[in-house]
Amino acid sequence: MNKNAIISRLLQMVIVLIGISFLTFLLTYLSPGDPARNIFTHAGVMPSSEMIEEMRKTLGLDKPFFTQYKDWLFNCLQGNFGDSFMLQKPVKDLLLERLWPTLKLTLASTVLMLLFSVPLGVISAVNHNKPIDYFVRMITFFGVSIPNFWLGLMLILIFCVKLGLLPVVSSAGDFKSLILPAVTLAVAMTAKYTRQVRTAVLEELHSDYVIGARARGVSENKILWGNVLPNSLLPLITMLGLSIGSLLGGTSVVEIIYSYPGLGNLAVSAIMSADYFLLQGYVLWVSVIYMLINLVVDISYNYVDPRMRLRR
Amino acid sequence: GGGDKKDAPKDGGKAAAKTLVFGCQMYADGGIDPSAQTNTAWNCSRFGVGQTLFRFDDNVKPVPQLAESATPSDGNKTWTFKLKKGIKFSNGTEMTATKVKEYLDWIREAGKKGSTRPQQFLDFEAVVTADDAAGTVTIKSKKAYPNMAASLADPSMVILDVKGSKDMKNGAIGTGPYMVKSFKNQVGYEMVANPHYWNGKVPYDQVKIMFMGDASAKANALRAGQIDLAENIMNVADLKALQGDKKFTVQIAPGTRCGFSWMNMKQGRPLANKALRQAVLKAIDYKTICKSNTIGGLYTPGPSVIPSSLGYGFDKLKNPYEYDPEGAKKILDEAGIKDTNGDGIRELNGQNIQLRYISYANRLLNDFSDAHTQYLKAVGIGVKSEYGSSDDQWSKLVAGDYDFNNNNWNSMIAGAPTVYMGNWYSKAEANYCGFKSDTYDKAYEELLTTMDTKRYAELMQTLQQTLIDEAAVLVDGYYNSCIIYNNDKVGSAHMYPLDYYWITDEIKPAGAK
Amino acid sequence: MFDEKDLLIDARHVTRRFPTNDGRLLTACDDINLKFYKGKTLGLVGESGCGKSTFMRFLVWLDYPTEGEIFFHGKDITKMKGAELHENRQHIQMVFQDPSTSFNPKMKIKEIVCEPLLNFNRIKPSEMDAKARELLELVELPGDFADRFPHNMSGGQRQRVAIARAIALEPEFIVMDEATSALDVSVQKTVIELITRLQREKNIAIGFICHDLGLIESFAHQVAVMYLGNIVEVMPGEGLSDVCCHPYSRALLASVFDTKMDFTKKIENIKGEPPSPLDLPPGCPFSNRCPHCTERCEHEKPKLVELTPGHEVACHLFTK
């Protein structure tokens, strides 16, 4: 990817982000809840209508929709995402605080996934249609079919409650409390990627250059490890970017089950308490991070794969 | 497992630091600034940091804590509090009358920004004067307070060292048995014993407060030994299992909260029909519900909106609507509310009854609503449930967009049910159900002004009985607070009806006297 | 040589530039002037990527030139739009190179050959069977093929179907983009015979793209040699090997292998590769590979000049 392409990608990103910000704002705007009232009810106070009116004014909720949107967007651009009603803190601080735990969880599960899926996928592909291949495929099927919210609870039951090996509540965010959430997230991903690796390796094994290498007398081992595997991992890079992105926005269930102090957990409670600024900030942030990750992945993919790097 | 092994030296002996690990729900953001939100004020009291001049005892009566006595004069408009001697804040500063005044002035000012609304408990205009020599604080107000000791027992009135607290949010300096050592967002607090504590030796050297998400997490963490003590496990199955487990003690206190469903009696609403309401009450077996595996132990059954334990004459109330499904059917039949089209649902004014039941996931409310629905169906009353967020429930309540609306409220704001009873006063904004009764209104207006406790009790009796007679409220039951501990770790703990007090000096390690 | 009355298509100064991803311009066709006459075949030869297809695609509205005009019956077809374009499509049809990819694999042969007729409401769907048979017989295929799918046929048969589809509308002009290069020589021969027969019968003009000078010589009335987006020589098809004189044309000629050649002869060939169409040389496009390259060739681009009627060449060797 050259400079122009990156610039145009960034421009597209900006357009998409404006769209997202608008949509987010619209969605929360249209939500039936009233944030002004929520501030009071959250604190256990029954507000009078004057109190609500006053609060609406201080929050700027009495202005027309587009003015509100404009103000908000303008503030966001300056790094001010407003304050959370629920936690009474700047949204930016809250998100920053939660970002790292979620990233940590995402990365941990990704690493776990890679550790298992690559060898399994290769073994399966090399032994195509042999018993071990069937076995691995079977396992992967179970892996993708277990709902992670069920798996998580079962893991808690076994490892925390029955065996007492790991903490029930992962709020500490230390290494021990990372294990189960990461495993829960990794199971389905590992299953999915094992299949991907298998397919990719099989496909590569059928490509012309393998025949070429054989015709030159190159050994099968060299063909597999030196050529086929690196090539089949290339498309995985892009997939990985997408998965990391969707993990960022999709860890909620697992984070909730394990009381893990991450973004997903925060988002769900923001929604439950109609904490709109927090929610809007969250959506924007996750989208930006998601897009940035994908951009980085695309650039690196373009860099790693010479076909992309050097072709016109 | 259990405790924190790293912090506790294994050699045992006297040198071993005693540590308590407490699992609780994180309310608000876990802050303890009483001026910020109601919940942060509560946290300050609950975590053993701040203490009030008076506090509520097992009967929800204010009893002296930091103050010795409270004396009213000038028609209850002026109150003089005499402070106990020798009380120090955890930083060693003495709690003088000036310090108390400082706090009371500060909270009313700082509270304007937050949602605590300290003016509910102490009027903004009230003038506080301190007499350090006499050790008294005098408060003069234009408004009469039936019992200002109760008002000042609200957690927002914890006495803190305003000038000494550098970080009010997570490091407020109070007079409680424990003081904050460190705070970790979303994770919890590390507390240590207050070296200057006024009420004897502090039982634990350290207290770790861990925030945990849902009810079963607390139960599981208790079993796994991750925590020693937990508050309010709102899950009967877990609670029962823990009760049955010799390793744990479950302490249940009848609380001040009442779970009840508003019945919308506004014009044009089906429940404006009194016969229908009466049938509803008769159709529901509230005793079985509160005894069931699902709810049992967490709620105490009762027909009135004031919890039976609070001593507002519960025993003298008469309930004409004990569970009697046949009776319910009879009432309906007699009122002409019959099922003529044979679909199992009765019609009112020619239309199938389809009552909208709004509820939300809090303190088992959804379970009550489900149960009510089941019982009502059995007598031919159709119900459609709409379960959403608390926000949703609330907006529908205010908009009058419901037939039943289930919630759980604290009946004892500032130690008295006055505010709470206003919910059915026809001129109150908080009357969301359109209830109107002259008897009720008259009694309530008198309740607001009387300073006579006996008269107050009589009026309360009238109010409660009126609501029952008019079949105005569908009461779920009275919510019980609880505290659960691991017997190997904790020797004693106590739960009060008002759950302002979790970590107190009454919690002692196992084996300690 | 040709009667100007028979002039069917007149392409003038046609240029096509493609913007590339990195913002540069790729010149695929560079100021091309060509004339097509009724009932005659123009063969367009040249190396792969020199812009032959790009040019022919303008004639069937699959692409539009960046500059220049193409007149068909006096009207500039590059400006046509909407209904006018649709009407005119009937007159110009195309046969594609690869018979295996030029049909929708999910359609039956009869649907394929009758599609143009249905598109212009020339027949009703009920008449499809009969019409398909008729068309198939015209291209010497058994009528029963109407109910087959393309993948059940051989390459030569498929290419006949493609021709049947192209002539279904009785067009005045057919573009054939390497219409026979995917076929075996024996099949190629029969297809060429078919094409020339149909041309004679229906007086169709043909633009035929080809690599093989030997083949094009055998049936084209005029041949244009293209190199790097430029027409470097236009000459009559008959006796081509005698008159052709552009160094590139000669190189092409020398590259033809056939069974009647002298096998002991060493092959003469030109060196190197054509320059990238992304940066065209300022002078003659062939200058870097030409054995006769002079300094003038490197700086000045030669124009097409007429040597004899019907024979034009763009080379400094032949300009005085």
Next chain:
Amino acid sequence: METKKNKFLSNKGFVLFSILALMVVLVAIFAPVLSGGVDPTAGNLADAIMAPDAKHIFGTDKMGRDIYARVLYGARISLVSTFALVLTVFVIGTALGVLAGYFGGWVDAVIMRIADMMIAFPGLVLAIAVAGMLGASMRNAIIAIALVTWPKYARMARSLVLKVRHTDYVYAAIVTGSSTWRMLWKYMLPNTITTLVITAATDIGGMMMELAALSFLGFGAQPPTPEWGSMLSEGRDFIQSAPWLMLYPGLAIFITVVIFNMLGDNLRDILDPKEE
């Protein structure tokens, strides 16, 4: 045609899982019969949380409802909503993807930018936001997931269209004067269908789980509707004391998802010979 039929029937896995899938469908259809006429929403609190016994073979839940009946009826909700969801994203995604791929230019740009937007949207958050706006219900959960899933289909359809968009046979059809509508309908669409059907088939399991996950979080089906995800969420509090509350609905999801995943995979093997 003949050979195609054989291809399906000769694939043992496909036959097996088709039968199993059919059984799941039959369970859904005949839930009232199989449950012995027990109403899945009716119960008595007096019987709440009873361990499995002869009367309630899967035990009862916290409202005293029969879990066996609820699991059976749950198949109805799950299947109907999942099929509705898959169908919705399939139709919308394919249509938009085909349009974007065929027309290119600004049509493509607009559609794909919207798709990018929806993809970059954290799926669950949008789902919950929709639930917040329209209220929590299965229908809204479907809308929410559809909103974030259609881009996948659109992208796929688009890339498939682009693959043929520049083939000779498409150009040939344009040259012969085919109308745009015909191009889309006869050329672009059929070309995308097989792959997208395969994708949809393999997605059924995943979407079923996503819907269950939303219900689990309380943003999907509402009690007392017998839905597996919400049953799990209800049972979650009782994981220790009454594990049957979680076990049966969990198994139901797992088994159904496995069956549909396997079916989809076998279908892929049959329709897409490239894969193996």
Next chain:
Amino acid sequence: MSLLEIKNVDISYGKNLTVKNCSLNLEKGEICSIVGESGSGKTTVIRAVMGLLPGAGRVSAGDITYDGIDLLKLTHKEWRKLRGHDVSMIFQDSGAMMNQTRLIGDSYVEYIMTHEDISRKDAWAKGVEMIERMRLPDGDRVMRSYPFQLSGGQRQRVGIAMGMTYQPKLLLADEPTSALDVTTQAQIVRQFMELRDEYGTSIIIVTHNLGVAAYMGDKIVVMKRGEVVDQGEREYILHQSTNPYTKLLLDAVPTLGGKRYV
């Protein structure tokens, strides 16, 4: 004894008998052209010689002997020694037969180092030398390129360079010029001829182009539907063969100055 002897070979893909009873002899230094219609089994035959039949392909009957060795009985290890060393193969698109994501040099070095115990540096130098011998200027630059960065003609020459690294006794070429422009085709054909003249390599070349087949081949084999229908010396095939298919083919070749249809 001939260098290569194919005797009554049948080749099948699974249950389909694709090539029937094929026999062919090749002497040292001889070039044999195989022509025939598409799908007639030309590629199959030379792949069988190389022991590289794709998928379920296998030789189901007959013998293939190379230099006295029965090729059908070789073990994997013996094959590896032979392939790329004594017997080389050149494909229609040599570029595609190299790993697209690795430098040509890397593939080349990998190849050299499987057959020879030399350092990477020497292997590289050897590659450069071979490439330059194929008249590609700047062999080092070519080695540092990816396959897709070269033009078709250049790639084909790299393929030939690789194939000729060990001066194989037998070179199998499957349509080595079909993907190229006519002018490039002429260059490649010329290079092939030079190989035989310089090293005495025996070549089997599969081609569609009868002109090329005739120009190169001492011997021409005509195949149709999996069978060898005609074979013999060039002169015989071009002028004396009575086989109708051969005649049909020859008749169809367009020749300059030959028959015109218009």
